[in-house]
Amino acid sequence: MANTAILLVEDEAIIAADLASKLGFLGYEVVGTARNGDDAVKMACRLKPQLVLMDIQLEGEKDGIETTKAILRQLDVPVIYLTAHTDAATLERIKPTNPYGVIMKPFEERDISTTIEMALYKYRTDRQLRNNEERLVAVMDNLTEGLVIANAEGLILYWNPAAIAMHGYASMDECRRKLDEFPDTFELRPLDDDYPLPVADWPLNRVLRGEVLRDFEMLVRRLDQGWEKVVVCCGSLIKSASGEMLAFLSITDITDRKRAEEKLRQATRRFQTIFDHAPVAIYIKNREGQFVMGNRRLEHYTGLPVERLLGMTDYDFSPKEEADRWRKNDLKILEGERMEFEETGIDRDGRPYVNISVKFPLPDESGTPVEVCGISTDITERKAAKDALCKTYAEMEAQVAERTRELREKDQILIMQSRQAAMGEMLGNIAHQWRQPLNNVGIIMQTLTYMHDAGELSRENLVAMENQVMGLVMHMSRTIDDFRNFFRPDKEKVAFPVRQAVEKSVALVEASFKVNGKFIAIRINMEKDPVITGFQNEYSQVLLNILHNARDAFETRKVDDPKVAITVKEVKGRSVVTISDNAGGIPDDIIHKVFDPYFTTKGPKHGTGVGLFMSKAIIEKNMGGRLTVRNTGEGAEFRIEA
Numbered sequence: 001m002a003n004t005a006i007l008l009v010e011d012e013a014i015i016a017a018d019l020a021s022k023l024g025f026l027g028y029e030v031v032g033t034a035r036n037g038d039d040a041v042k043m044a045c046r047l048k049p050q051l052v053l054m055d056i057q058l059e060g061e062k063d064g065i066e067t068t069k070a071i072l073r074q075l076d077v078p079v080i081y082l083t084a085h086t087d088a089a090t091l092e093r094i095k096p097t098n099p100y101g102v103i104m105k106p107f108e109e110r111d112i113s114t115t116i117e118m119a120l121y122k123y124r125t126d127r128q129l130r131n132n133e134e135r136l137v138a139v140m141d142n143l144t145e146g147l148v149i150a151n152a153e154g155l156i157l158y159w160n161p162a163a164i165a166m167h168g169y170a171s172m173d174e175c176r177r178k179l180d181e182f183p184d185t186f187e188l189r190p191l192d193d194d195y196p197l198p199v200a201d202w203p204l205n206r207v208l209r210g211e212v213l214r215d216f217e218m219l220v221r222r223l224d225q226g227w228e229k230v231v232v233c234c235g236s237l238i239k240s241a242s243g244e245m246l247a248f249l250s251i252t253d254i255t256d257r258k259r260a261e262e263k264l265r266q267a268t269r270r271f272q273t274i275f276d277h278a279p280v281a282i283y284i285k286n287r288e289g290q291f292v293m294g295n296r297r298l299e300h301y302t303g304l305p306v307e308r309l310l311g312m313t314d315y316d317f318s319p320k321e322e323a324d325r326w327r328k329n330d331l332k333i334l335e336g337e338r339m340e341f342e343e344t345g346i347d348r349d350g351r352p353y354v355n356i357s358v359k360f361p362l363p364d365e366s367g368t369p370v371e372v373c374g375i376s377t378d379i380t381e382r383k384a385a386k387d388a389l390c391k392t393y394a395e396m397e398a399q400v401a402e403r404t405r406e407l408r409e410k411d412q413i414l415i416m417q418s419r420q421a422a423m424g425e426m427l428g429n430i431a432h433q434w435r436q437p438l439n440n441v442g443i444i445m446q447t448l449t450y451m452h453d454a455g456e457l458s459r460e461n462l463v464a465m466e467n468q469v470m471g472l473v474m475h476m477s478r479t480i481d482d483f484r485n486f487f488r489p490d491k492e493k494v495a496f497p498v499r500q501a502v503e504k505s506v507a508l509v510e511a512s513f514k515v516n517g518k519f520i521a522i523r524i525n526m527e528k529d530p531v532i533t534g535f536q537n538e539y540s541q542v543l544l545n546i547l548h549n550a551r552d553a554f555e556t557r558k559v560d561d562p563k564v565a566i567t568v569k570e571v572k573g574r575s576v577v578t579i580s581d582n583a584g585g586i587p588d589d590i591i592h593k594v595f596d597p598y599f600t601t602k603g604p605k606h607g608t609g610v611g612l613f614m615s616k617a618i619i620e621k622n623m624g625g626r627l628t629v630r631n632t633g634e635g636a637e638f639r640i641e642a
Helices: 013-025 037-047 064-072 088-097 109-142 161-166 203-208 255-277 296-302 320-334 380-421 423-453 459-487 498-509 536-557 611-622
Strands: 005-009 029-034 051-055 079-083 102-104 146-150 156-159 186-190 213-222 227-239 245-253 281-286 291-294 339-346 352-363 369-378 494-497 521-526 531-534 563-571 574-581 626-631 636-641
Touching: 005 013, 005 037, 013 029, 013 109, 029 037, 037 051, 037 064, 051 064, 051 109, 064 079, 064 088, 079 088, 079 109, 102 109, 146 161, 146 203, 156 161, 161 245, 203 213, 203 227, 203 245, 227 255, 255 296, 281 296, 320 339, 320 352, 320 369, 352 380, 423 459, 494 498, 494 536, 498 521, 498 536, 498 563, 498 574, 531 536, 536 574, 536 611, 536 636, 611 626
Parallel strands: 005 029, 005 051, 051 079, 079 102, 521 563
Antiparallel strands: 146 156, 146 245, 186 213, 213 227, 227 245, 281 291, 281 369, 339 352, 352 369, 494 531, 563 574, 574 636, 626 636
């Protein structure tokens, strides 16, 4: 009651003053008094009272009823009418304004207080109800699920925006119809049936009959628009504030969910098919060690159908020692480890197997390991094949080593044959090397006799001549050593200077390196002195073979001024020796054959055809180098890279 602000609208001043006095006595505050409608509207908008006492009969164009309408268009405020007339026509006029009471003139304090308090209470209650309704409507309007309410006659009273849009409408005006008016627009069909539902069995009609619907799924097809959706309905009867029974139905569009579920089912089927046909055993165990998933390949090891295996542990079908070992591994996996190991066992057919197994944890949403996944790949055949391959490889290695040894021996034989083929020529070289020293020894001996007879042989002369003879003997001995070393087979590869090999080879042939009575000029150009690793005597044999071939070419072609040029250099870290002559070169039609075995242009009496073949084998096979030949402007050039 206290502090209730009241606007009093009364055109008679005495009545207004009397009423204001009574209101003050009752504890109300009259914040303003208006005598006509226009002033009342202005004062209400400005003062914003909590209650308006409105006389129906006012001076001016607006009576109290029209003034109330004008105030209510701008303010939410309770209005109580003041009147001395209660005729039916007046009562009908005031009803649309929803008055909160009527006080009859003349006024009684008790009537005034009771009417005002009931009006304020009713106003507060109505306002709270309106607020609740507004909140409820706001919630219903903003739900993503569709809501439909129908009365007992099947008239749809309310569709929320989601339901309107879900059914292809634009506004409530389009769909405020009775249920039996919709069959030309919609067709409803249960998901497990191919026939449409009759209208009597539509969800709203079933609810109106008293059924409670829970999760009823159906297909909704809009015939005039050509679309279809899958929805799920829940519904029941509710009682309105007026006591009317209404059918309340919630509709959720689950089309996307159903499509996703179907895709998930298809993916699950595909996964299960792939899972069961995988050539490896795959399984999942929970924290207690129970199998919760497994594929068909797992049956090969357990001897149990997967359906029976689920819920079992390793202890149910394996020896305790094996089960203990696997359980120990599982516990490590559940601590976050990942393991990969090789394991052996006996399959259900009694055959031993070897597996490569990988185990890793499967976490829950928080990342905590809760399951163990294992993948076992049978490598029994692969391991057997690998063992067989290793055995075969070892045998082949032994065979290759034996064959290499045999080929090496054959190469040595061929090299020796090549050397022996040149032995006669070498003996001639030795004769040339010894002839001059022997002549000198003879002259010294004759000089000794002459000096003795002349009495001129002193000890000093005798010692001097002795030293000369010993020098000649040592030279002849070194010559023998050089030839003997040349014919000695190399035992192992050694590092040697290329210059040393070249000079030794030239020294062996220079005494006999002549043709038609003329010595062949040999010019050596040492740009570098590289050191290489290999068989030195074999390398020298290559040089000698090339020099002998050059000499034979000079002799065949009767060259007047025979020359041989030997160049030693280093190219990109490799030694390069070129031996060129001026004998006219090798015919183009046979130059590609000169390294073939047993190929010779000298005839069977003068050559075997193995010299250059063996030379190429020595350089390329034994020393990892390269031996080639080409024609220059004057003759042939052999190139040795090692």
